[in-house]
Amino acid sequence: MALSATNSPARCLVCRACGQEYPLIAQHACFECFGPLEVGYDQAALNKVTREQIEAGPQNIWRYAPLLPAGQDPASRVTLDPGLTPLIRADRLAAELGMTGTLWVKDDSANPTHSFKDRVVSVALTAAKELGFTRFACASTGNLANSVAAHAARAGVPSIVFIPSDLEQGKIIxxxxxxxxxxxxEGSYDDxxxxxxxxxxxxxxEDTAFVNVNVRPYYAEGSKTLGYEVAEQLGWRLPAQVVAPMASGELLTKIDKAFEELVEIGLVAESSWKVFGAQSKGCDPIATALRDGKDEITPVKPTGIAKSLNIGDPAAGPFALESVRRTGGWMDSVTDDEIRDGIxxxxxxxxxxxETAGGVTVAVLKKLVESGRLDPTAETVVYNTGEGLKTLxxxxxxxxxxxxxxxxxxxxxxxxxx
Amino acid sequence: MALSATNSPARCLVCRACGQEYPLIAQHACFECFGPLEVGYDQAALNKVTREQIEAGPQNIWRYAPLLPAGQDPASRVTLDPGLTPLIRADRLAAELGMTGTLWVKDDSANPTHSFKDRVVSVALTAAKELGFTRFACASTGNLANSVAAHAARAGVPSIVFIPSDLEQGKIIxxxxxxxxxxxxEGSYDDxxxxxxxxxxxxxxEDTAFVNVNVRPYYAEGSKTLGYEVAEQLGWRLPAQVVAPMASGELLTKIDKAFEELVEIGLVAESSWKVFGAQSKGCDPIATALRDGKDEITPVKPTGIAKSLNIGDPAAGPFALESVRRTGGWMDSVTDDEIRDGIxxxxxxxxxxxETAGGVTVAVLKKLVESGRLDPTAETVVYNTGEGLKTLxxxxxxxxxxxxxxxxxxxxxxxxxx
Structure with missing residues (x-):
């Protein structure tokens, strides 16, 4: 079955490696080259979207439905209505870091299950329902598990969630x-x-949608809303610098993609932005590749306290490298003690x-300022993607x-x- | 020093027992009769408030600033910008309870520190700052401590928070x-x-504002926003029944007061509503007084898992009794196992x-339906005031x-x- 939502601007799935196109089905890898698929849009449909149309929408991610692959009809949504989380002006943090440009914290712990995963799960499950799936699933390090189980409960749909057995008790409960x-x-997240x-x-x-496996292309699009919202909350303009955590690397690339789309559609004026990526020393294969000047990611066996970022073989790593190199940003990684200091x-x-992921991002921000990689006089947005109560x-x-x-x-x- | 916020509709403090009036100072008990003080308003100022004015405001409690004692000037606010939390239609919960009227969950775990306390703290500290206080404090069973410490951190103001030493480790961290x-x-909350x-x-x-002691009248007004929001989210009308948890009893009375104000000002059409109160068996002095037909509350020594509701000597208990009796509602209490079932x-x-307080409220809702005290065919709002992550x-x-x-x-x- 293929996605056929009325008014969806999505046109096809397209291979990020070879460009091959497919219909909007439940598929995440190219049949030709095994490259990852992403959603391709009807540019003419996107170009019609206006600021006024978005501003008249609901106070959550669905105000951006005209830019997403599914959920245009409110009745079709499988959602906890995440999004429009606070963009907090952080003058005191900026002062401690010696930054003179405006610093903002985009706080996604304010989502219904207290992580940015509610965004991607809402989009994935809405697409999954349209694709005819009747059970919801995921492989998770914790936050995604919380979100999928909660979404399924709200919708009254059965769910089956897979986690490593050594996960923190809090995320299991x-x-x-x-x-x-x-x-x-009984194994690692990669297992x-x-x-x-x-x-x-x-x-x-056959009836089961794994949000981050067989419906992954739709899932990934949900992260674009983290870029759209920052632009809208700044009064429809882009920040000069953003710092985001990296697990698979997808979040960072989708924020970058969102900014590109907004410029292309004409919803914001063209301006340059730099994308910075944050990892922990216990799992920093993407930052290592950047530092070593490589295009390929060498998988690692993750360690350390930032469990929600512990993906040793990051699927979108090469695309994160591309975003950071193209925009003139940088990546860095921090120790467990630096993460605690960051929190x-x-x-x-x-x-x-x-949560620890937010500690990673703030600690990397600090390091980037100290190393001179990030301009302390330019406007900067740092993303907090999760809640401290989950990693006490x-x-x-x-x-x-x-x-x-x-x-x-x-x-x-x-x-x-x- | 007295409150002198520009455009504040607050006129005085007034004794809830004897009616004696005082200027808007930091005082919580009547010098004449020791009765509790509350904020009195300039009715003519309230009458000028319109739906359009509120709807044009920010997406948080401050849209109701024209109905609050402080914070009319955005620059004066000491706040994490709580409020406008989701009102969730709970058809599946209604079906399980055998309710045919529409059931809504007002989910205040969505606030910045994940409890309704952010509302009262924002109003209290904004008033405290205007009153000249330079340090923020509270006595707390946990949620209030989280909120005061977080508000002080955001504002860059010193804080000193007092808690019972046997509090859950999570709420201490x-x-x-x-x-x-x-x-x-080393003692109970009452100590x-x-x-x-x-x-x-x-x-x-002398320089310290205890949000729930010396600036309590302002603090208590913050809870009115839980009534205003439900009315606005229902399209400017009142629900037939509300169920709220009771600790001091203040929350319930302020929801009731908010509904009365909205009718009086003309922001909603007049309609009848019933107020229901929920306690745990481990601490149910208010529900006991109602059941026994008494006006006085006999203090108890609290026990049981619903720690955030464990106030054995509830200051606003008599007023909660009055609200419930006047509107034709009821109160009940539930065991620890019923609380767990409710969660x-x-x-x-x-x-x-x-959190456990939400479990109390849902379990009492179930009991009220079963006993016939609550009409299962009428529209009902049940308040969840806190987050499960805090009471795992x-x-x-x-x-x-x-x-x-x-x-x-x-x-x-x-x-x-x-």
Whole structure:
């Protein structure tokens, strides 16, 4: 079955490697060259989209439905209505980093299940429903599991979620509570992902949409909304620099793609922007390739506390390299202790408590300023993609009560509070 | 110093017991009768407020600034910009409960620090800043601590937060990470609250606003926005029934007050509504007074898992009784196991993962339907005031992976997945 949503601007799937086109079906790799597929659009349809049309839309990602492959009809949506998360002016963070240009934090922990994954899941499952799938699934390091299980619960559709069995207890509970099937796999995320790829080929999973496997091209488009929103929230213009975390590398490339689309359609004035990528030292195959001047990514075995970014064989790594090189940006990676410092720095200067991925991004921002790779005088947006409540262990040993006293004025006085 | 915000509709503080009026200062009890004070408004100023004016405002609580005591000037606000949280149509939950009227979940876990406390803290600290305070504080069971510490971090103002030392580790970390002072008191919440009352009288705390002590009248007004938003989100009309959790009892009375104001101002058509209150069996002094037909609340020593509702001596209890009796509603309380059932029921039918307080409210809703106290054919709004990630322990023993397998098709087949 192929996608046939009324008013969808999507025209085909197209291979990012060889350019081969396919109908809008559930397929993620090119039959010719095995390259990854992405959604191709009818440019004339995109060109008709206006700022006024978007501004008249709902206060969530669906205001950008005219730029997405599915969900144009509100009744067709499988969604928790994520998006339009806060863009927070971070003057105190900028001051601590020695930045004089305006610094913004795009805080995607404000989404319904508290990560940017709600965006991609909403678009993927809306497409999946139109494609005739009757069960929702994913391979996940945690945030995606939360989001798919919650979306399925809201929609009343069965779900089956696959996770590595050594995942943090918090992310297991936060998936299991929604009541779908939850399969703990004794292996790494890359093992889980491989098994899910195999399962999609079996009869028993014929009715099952794996958001990040067989409907991945639609899923990936959801990340474009992180670019659209920043541009709209800045008053329909692009920032000079953006810093985003990298797991598969897809998020960063889709923010870049969103900016390109907005310029091409004429929704923002043409301006130059630079894209910066952030990884942890425990899993930095994309940043390593950039530093070494290579086009190919050498897979790694991930370690370290930034589990939501721990994809050792990042599918979109080459495209992330391309975005960063084309725009004149850079990538860097940070240690677990720098990640913890990043979480605390963001929290005490902005009131935003990020998960480890956000700590990675803020710590890399700091490093990029110090190394001179990022211009501290230019306007910059840093993306926080997840919620600190999901990775409390990262800072549990570092923060706590500053005083412990008995409930009396005398005890308060002895503790130096008076 | 008295509040003197330009364009504020607030006129005075007024005693809820004897009616005595005071200027808009930092004071929470009547000098004459020790009754609690609340904000009195200039009715002529409120009457000028229009739907169009509100709809043209920002996508947060400040769209209702013309109905609040402070924050009319955006530059004066001390805020994370909470509010306009989702009102979710919960058809599947309604069906499970045997309700045929439309059921809505007002999901306040979507606020910046993931509880309704961001609303009251934003209003309290904005007033506190105008009143000249230079340090922010609170006595808290957890959610309020998170919110005050985060607001202070965003504003760059010192904070000092008081909590019972036996609080869940998660709520301690989520406060401490923002970097303010955090004082663990070896006692109950009621002990913490008493000490904070005493501290406000000392010279060392002269510069300190305790959001729920010396600036409490302003704080309490923030809860009105939970009533305004539901009315606006329903298309400027009131629901027939609302179910809200009760700790101090203030939230419920302020939702009721918001509905009364909207009718009086003419922003919604007059209609009747019923207010229902929810407590846990471990701390149900208000529901007990209602059941026993009493006007006075007998304080209790709280127990049970719904810690955020564990206020044994609820300051606004008599006013909650009055709201429920006047509107023809009711109150009930539920056991810890019913609370856990409530959390799971809400999660699997709506995709909303609530903290224990939300479990209390959903479980009481179920009980009210079963007992016939609540009309299952009438439109109903149930309030979820907090986030499940903060109270994972409540369901940790109940939910988990449904399967555990090795990463191979063969293992998946043996586990019955194929």
């Amino acid at each position: 936060t998936t299991a509570v929604y009541g779908g099937e939850l399969v703990a796999i 889980v992902n491989r098994l899910c790829g195999e399962l999609t080929e079996t009869d028993a999973f 605390e720095l963001l929290a005490r200067t902005t009131g935003v408590f990020a 262990d990262a800072v549990a040993d570092r923060v706590g009560p500053t005083h412990r006293v008995k409930p009396s004025l005398r005890a308060a006085r002895e503790a130096g509070l008076l | 989520t406060t401490a990470v923002y970097g303010g002072e955090l004082v663990a008191i 913490v609250n008493r000490l904070c009352g005493e501290l406000t009288e000392t010279d060392a705390f 799971e029921l809400l999660a699997r039918t709506t995709g909303v993962f609530a 322990d409540a369901v940790a023993d109940r939910v988990g992976p449904t399967h555990r397998v090795k990463p191979s098709l063969r293992a998946a087949r043996e586990a019955g997945l194929l």
